[in-house]
Amino acid sequence: MSSxxxxxxxxxxxxxxxQYINVVDLCAELKVSSVTIRKDLKLLEDKNLLFKIHGGATLSNPYTVDRSVNEKEKLQSNEKSSIGQVAADLVKExxxxxxxSGTSVLAFARCLPVNLNLTVITSALNVAMELSRHPNTEVIQLGGMMRKSSTSVMGPYSENILKDFFCNKLFLGVDGIDLEFGLTTTNMMEAHLNRQMISVSQKTIVLTDSTKFGKRGFGKICNIDEIDHVITDKGISDHTVKQLESMGVKVTIV
Structure with a gap:
């Protein structure tokens, strides 16, 4: 196949x-050089048929933009509710x-049993307000600079408070998951706070709808192999599931 x-x-x-292709795989399958494949991808990108990314290409624009929490809450709302319910089942007495912070983890907070005995640390003001109605849940609200688009706090003050704790589980929302680049958000300071959350948690569980796969935000949170579990919806491709599982990540599809 040379034409x-x-x-x-x-x-x-x-x-x-x-949904995603790798240059190395294409070279082997088409029996041509990486130079040829990269030229092919460039031509197809010029025709607006794909987006080139490091090491391959994707069908959807991989770069995310910051949106307000009110706007994001309306996107994939049914999927986020289902993801939140499955995640809530992982929380024990x-x-x-x-x-x-994020709309997926807010949906998760809304699914938590009201009478469950819990201690919750959160950077998100809307999560804290949601859980304030739970009589047996102790909420520790992190402080710091408020990011208005996500109604959450970030910065050195938030990070320093976290150093005094160690938790069973972290429930993390993201703006993008790229198999090579890792997990990202659109804000660098929030990404740094998320890294600190990972460092003080026994297990990291990522809650994300399938539209976030193949996307990249400005601030990198961590590599794929630093997380334990991804809960997403059935829009995720079989290829992505296999790649995540090969990196030691458990994938649950709702």
Whole structure:
């Protein structure tokens, strides 16, 4: 399969099936050099048929933009509710957990049993307000600079407070998950706080709808192999699931 048209047709079909393609894999499958594949990807990108990323290409724009929590809460709301319910089943009596910011983790907080004995540390004001109605939940609200778009706090003060704790589980929302680049958010300071949350948690559970896969935000949180569990919806591709599992990440699809 050496003609330009045949290669391009093969690349587009593979992308439509897997959502992401790797240069190394394409070289082996099409029996051409990496220089040829990169030229092919550049031509297809110029025609607005794909987006080139490091080491490969994707069908969707990989770069995320900051949106307000009110806007994001309306997106994939049914999926987020289902993800939140499955995540809530992982929380046990007397757990000490961290809940980060974002609409997926807010949906999770709304699914937590009202009478469960819990200690919750959170950076998100809307999560704290949601859990204030739970009589047996002790809420520790982190302080610091408020990020208005996510109604959450961030900065050195928040990070320093976390150093005094160690928790069973962290429930983390993200703006993007890229198999090579890792987990990201659109704000660098929030990414730094999320890294601190990971460092003081026994297990990191990522709650995300499937539209976040293949996306990249400005601030990197961590690599894929630093998380334990991803809960997402059925929109995730089989290829992505296999890649995550090969990195030692448990994947639950709702």
């Amino acid at each position: 330009l048209a045949e290669r391009h047709q093969y690349i587009i079909k593979k992308l439509q099936k897997e 007397n757990d000490s957990i961290i809940i980060a």
